Amino acid sequence: MSAPFNDQLVAVLPRLRRFARGLTGSAVEADDLVQAACERALSRAHQFQPGTRFDSWMFRIVQTVWIDQLRAREIRRTESEDEALGTGTDEPARRVEARMALREVQAAIAVLPAEQRLALLLVTVEGLSYREAAEVAAVPVGTIMSRLARARMALLAKLGGDALRGSTEDAKAE
Amino acid sequence: MQRPSDETLIAYLDGELDERENLEVIRALACDERLQAHAERLNASARLIRAAYDDVLREPVPERLIAAARGERALSALQRVLAHLARWRLALGERPWWIGVPVAAALAGLVVGGGLGFVAGIEQTASLTAQQDLVTAGAGTNWLDSIAGYHKLFVNAGANDRALMDVPADATGDAARKAGQLPADFRLPNLKPWSLDFQGARLLVIDGRPATQLFYTTDNKNLGPLTFVEAESSKSDLAPTFDRREDLNILYWRHHGHAYALVGTADIGYLWNIYNDIAWQLDAI
Numbered sequence: 001m002s003a004p005f006n007d008q009l010v011a012v013l014p015r016l017r018r019f020a021r022g023l024t025g026s027a028v029e030a031d032d033l034v035q036a037a038c039e040r041a042l043s044r045a046h047q048f049q050p051g052t053r054f055d056s057w058m059f060r061i062v063q064t065v066w067i068d069q070l071r072a073r074e075i076r077r078t079e080s081e082d083e084a085l086g087t088g089t090d091e092p093a094r095r096v097e098a099r100m101a102l103r104e105v106q107a108a109i110a111v112l113p114a115e116q117r118l119a120l121l122l123v124t125v126e127g128l129s130y131r132e133a134a135e136v137a138a139v140p141v142g143t144i145m146s147r148l149a150r151a152r153m154a155l156l157a158k159l160g161g162d163a164l165r166g167s168t169e170d171a172k173a174e
Numbered sequence: 175m176q177r178p179s180d181e182t183l184i185a186y187l188d189g190e191l192d193e194r195e196n197l198e199v200i201r202a203l204a205c206d207e208r209l210q211a212h213a214e215r216l217n218a219s220a221r222l223i224r225a226a227y228d229d230v231l232r233e234p235v236p237e238r239l240i241a242a243a244r245g246e247r248a249l250s251a252l253q254r255v256l257a258h259l260a261r262w263r264l265a266l267g268e269r270p271w272w273i274g275v276p277v278a279a280a281l282a283g284l285v286v287g288g289g290l291g292f293v294a295g296i297e298q299t300a301s302l303t304a305q306q307d308l309v310t311a312g313a314g315t316n317w318l319d320s321i322a323g324y325h326k327l328f329v330n331a332g333a334n335d336r337a338l339m340d341v342p343a344d345a346t347g348d349a350a351r352k353a354g355q356l357p358a359d360f361r362l363p364n365l366k367p368w369s370l371d372f373q374g375a376r377l378l379v380i381d382g383r384p385a386t387q388l389f390y391t392t393d394n395k396n397l398g399p400l401t402f403v404e405a406e407s408s409k410s411d412l413a414p415t416f417d418r419r420e421d422l423n424i425l426y427w428r429h430h431g432h433a434y435a436l437v438g439t440a441d442i443g444y445l446w447n448i449y450n451d452i453a454w455q456l457d458a459i
């Protein structure tokens with residue numbers, strides 16, 4: 001195993017964790033998913049083509065492992081995470097509100113159909129182009145485009161006006 | 175002018191349209207205030223969606239993920255275990271190296287080292303209260319977090335991932351012993367009386383030390399899948415102690431430089447009984 005491959009893998013871990021968190025909706029399950037993806041990537045490192053995007057390759061592995069896991073079992077969400085957030089702190093009320101708004105967004109994303117969630121996370125969160133996202137998801141570009149649009153419109157309907165009013169800047173100010 | 179579809183408008187905001195399509199959307203926006211407001215709301219929602227997961231990027235990456243990315247889970251563990259066993263063989267000379275020494279390390283994946291005196295050693299240690307104080311003092315929170323995480327990883331894994339185990343259940347037989355991968359007197363805790371079937375083992379690195387995780391499954395949902403972890407430890411001996419991580423019960427103990435843990439959703443009473451069984455079996459080796 002070449003050192004650069006491992007280095008690339010370590011460097012992309014934060015983004016893989018973010019991607020996995022969006023897919024699973026759970027911190028614990030996300031890290032388990034990333035670990036399984038790392039192990040699979042290392043066992044198939046010879047399949048990676050130099051010159052192509054390493055992050056896209058890893059996103060594809062993460063989503064493949066995730067789908068395998070979805071098929072293998074019923075996902076159980078960790079309720080304790082929700083209980084642990086936003087309560088019993090000394091945070092200023094405005095900051096708590098911003099955090100709550102982001103939790104609302106996460107919750108809305110979590111209930112999207114899996115294929116829409118995948119398209120949304122790849123394009124809107126991870127910044128992949130439609131073509132790159134289509135390669136990761138192994139579907140045509142048009143499919144990504146329509147899934148993304150459905151996801152975006154569903155979120156717009158769910159979040160309503162309150163969540164959209166200026167909460168982004170507050171959240172970033174944390 | 176025809177109002178662009180939501181799909182087209184979102185693609186425009188994402189910079190995915192060609193020049194001609196871009197111009198069409200720009201013209202439509204220029205003469206439709208409601209469309210402008212709609213586009214602005216879509217932009218605002220995109221900012222929120224991105225911000226929703228920003229915190230994850232600022233979190234420290236868990237050690238186990240870095241180790242996994244470095245490929246250290248199996249290779250480094252194996253190297254360390256082999257070196258460890260070589261030192262014991264030198265120290266013990268011609269005597270069977272596992273007699274009287276709880277070498278609960280793994281050799282090529284799986285050695286459940288118990289050794290004589292396993293239970294006796296525990297009985298000879300200080301009082302339970304004092305030992306529990308030691309547990310608290312040397313909490314090993316990360317260690318417990320890690321073994322709980324590895325347990326969940328096993329439970330979440332599909333059948334294909336389980337096939338990647340370092341030592342599958344069928345690789346612990348005579349062939350492995352004759353090849354020198356396992357000692358002749360190798361014993362695996364037999365938990366079949368508990369309806370637990372051994373599935374295989376993984377070599378891990380937990381808190382920088384080699385560890386072996388043994389997998390057992392069962393159809394009994396009250397007992398659930400179970401993992402038995404054994405690892406090197408520099409801490410003093412401890413009596414079996416109970417802890418929890420989310421929905422997991424953990425019964426762990428330390429003996430002669432090694433730490434052990436039973437992890438699962440099974441009731442603590444089950445774990446105590448299984449612990450007694452394992453201790454008895456290892457003592458009988």
